[in-house]
Amino acid sequence: DIQMTQSPSSLSASVGDRVTITCRASQSISTYLNWYQQKPGKAPKLLIYAASSLQSGVPSSFSGSGSGTDFTLTISSLQPEDIATYYCQQSYTTPWTFGQGTKVEIK
Amino acid sequence: QVQLVESGGGLVKPGGSLRLSCAASGFSFSDYYMSWLRQAPGKGLEWVSYISSSSTYTNYADSVKGRFTISRDNAKKSLYLQMNSLRAEDTSVYYCARVQYTSSTRYYFDYWGQGALVTVSS
Numbered sequence: 001d002i003q004m005t006q007s008p009s010s011l012s013a014s015v016g017d018r019v020t021i022t023c024r025a026s027q028s029i030s031t032y033l034n035w036y037q038q039k040p041g042k043a044p045k046l047l048i049y050a051a052s053s054l055q056s057g058v059p060s061s062f063s064g065s066g067s068g069t070d071f072t073l074t075i076s077s078l079q080p081e082d083i084a085t086y087y088c089q090q091s092y093t094t095p096w097t098f099g100q101g102t103k104v105e106i107k
Numbered sequence: 108q109v110q111l112v113e114s115g116g117g118l119v120k121p122g123g124s125l126r127l128s129c130a131a132s133g134f135s136f137s138d139y140y141m142s143w144l145r146q147a148p149g150k151g152l153e154w155v156s157y158i159s160s161s162s163t164y165t166n167y168a169d170s171v172k173g174r175f176t177i178s179r180d181n182a183k184k185s186l187y188l189q190m191n192s193l194r195a196e197d198t199s200v201y202y203c204a205r206v207q208y209t210s211s212t213r214y215y216f217d218y219w220g221q222g223a224l225v226t227v228s229s
Contacts, residue, residue: 032212032213032214034215034216036152036216038152042221043202043219043220043221043222044152044202044216044219045219046215046216046217046218049207049212049215049217050211050212050213050215053212055217087151087152089152089154089215089216091213091214091215092213094154094157094166095154095168095169096154096214097154098151098152098153098154099151100151101151101152
């Protein structure tokens with residue numbers, strides 16, 4: 001199975017800060033990497049697919065990059081509504097696997 | 108708008124069975140792969156299974172293979188997960204999700220239901 005490792009596991013930042021979350025795959029997955037946002041008590045929501053494509057309706061403050069084994073999710077200016085846990089997920093091969101999540105909080 | 112609504116969750120004893128349903132609306136259900144995912148309390152996300160649009164292909168996580176069966180009824184726009192031989196470690200919120208696919212992007216889950224809680228306990 002492909003292991004997905006996110007860092008950090010949690011972070012605290014101020015409103016307006018630039019936030020970067022990294023995701024590393026245990027083997028090359030090309031650009032078959034997706035990002036989801038999950039707010040407490042809610043279902044996950046797709047943010048980014050294929051490493052860098054922004055899902056319709058998602059604010060442009062979110063962006064993704066990377067290929068191969070190393071990927072990043074960036075929030076250009078953190079807002080209070082961005083408080084959530086973020087997960088990366090590979091779709092290169094089954095079993096489709098997720099990172100352990102990164103919890104983002106406001107400082 | 109796309110809606111996915113799970114039902115059938117509840118409390119079941121170890122070794123018991125449960126069937127989850129997911130009612131879809133707002134899109135052409137028969138055109139899409141569908142999937143089940145789960146999340147244990149306080150834990151991360153785990154993919155469980157997928158089924159192709161015409162039920163030709165199914166795939167399962169090793170953790171549920173041989174115990175869970177995914178199925179669908181395109182006429183009823185419904186997805187199902189039959190769960191047998193349930194264990195305490197199957198306790199989770201179970202989500203159904205629509206699977207989007209292109210050859211360039213591969214697979215991703217673009218819409219999710221609100222989830223159904225399954226608790227396996229004596």
